[in-house]
Amino acid sequence: MSVSDWAIPAYVVLTLVVGLASRVDVYESFVKGAAEALPIMRRVLPYTVAMIFAVRLMEASGAFDMLSSALSGLGGLFGIPPALIPLMIMRPFSGGGSMGLLAGLLTSLGPDSFGGRVASVYMGSSETLFYTTSVYFGSAGITKTGYVIPVALITDVLGMVIACAICGAVLN
Numbered sequence: 154m155s156v157s158d159w160a161i162p163a164y165v166v167l168t169l170v171v172g173l174a175s176r177v178d179v180y181e182s183f184v185k186g187a188a189e190a191l192p193i194m195r196r197v198l199p200y201t202v203a204m205i206f207a208v209r210l211m212e213a214s215g216a217f218d219m220l221s222s223a224l225s226g227l228g229g230l231f232g233i234p235p236a237l238i239p240l241m242i243m244r245p246f247s248g249g250g251s252m253g254l255l256a257g258l259l260t261s262l263g264p265d266s267f268g269g270r271v272a273s274v275y276m277g278s279s280e281t282l283f284y285t286t287s288v289y290f291g292s293a294g295i296t297k298t299g300y301v302i303p304v305a306l307i308t309d310v311l312g313m314v315i316a317c318a319i320c321g322a323v324l325n
Contacts, residue, residue: 196291197292201288203287204283204284204287204288205247217239220242221239231310231313231314232318233314234268234271236261236262237313240275241313244276244281245282246283246284258272270320274316274319275316278316279309283302
């Protein structure tokens with residue numbers, strides 16, 4: 154039995170035990186918290202739906218594939234394996250999409266290959282930039298993000314370059 158099999162049930166039981174020991178009406182607290190979350194969800198949901206729609210549209214139209222092909226040569230200048238370019242493009246937009254690409258890369262390249270290791274390091278050191286900024290800035294009502302997106306995109310590229318350098322120097 155692995156930790157993931159019992160961690161969530163143990164957390165739920167621990168929460169109930171601590172709540173009961175503290176004489177807190179656990180169910181009522183849960184319902185109250187859920188009710189307080191509804192207005193937040195109402196503000197955040199449109200941004201989330203818009204981002205999901207944009208990602209699916211780019212996937213279905215082939216825009217991600219065209220962009221990957223166009224950027225493969227540029228990635229080679231920085232030591233980025235061409236197979237990882239689609240992951241670099243997808244990651245700022247979609248966590249689920251990039252996780253799917255990672256699974257495919259690990260299957261095709263192997264988890265212990267240079268590309269598999271770089272992809273894993275990159276996934277652990279990057280963020281779904283556009284989703285995160287749309288949700289957080291949108292829920293806070295901020296419309297002008299300034300330099301947040303350009304700087305975050307630059308750090309994403311640097312994250313991939315550094316992942317390649319570290320994996321090349323340390324793991325190979």
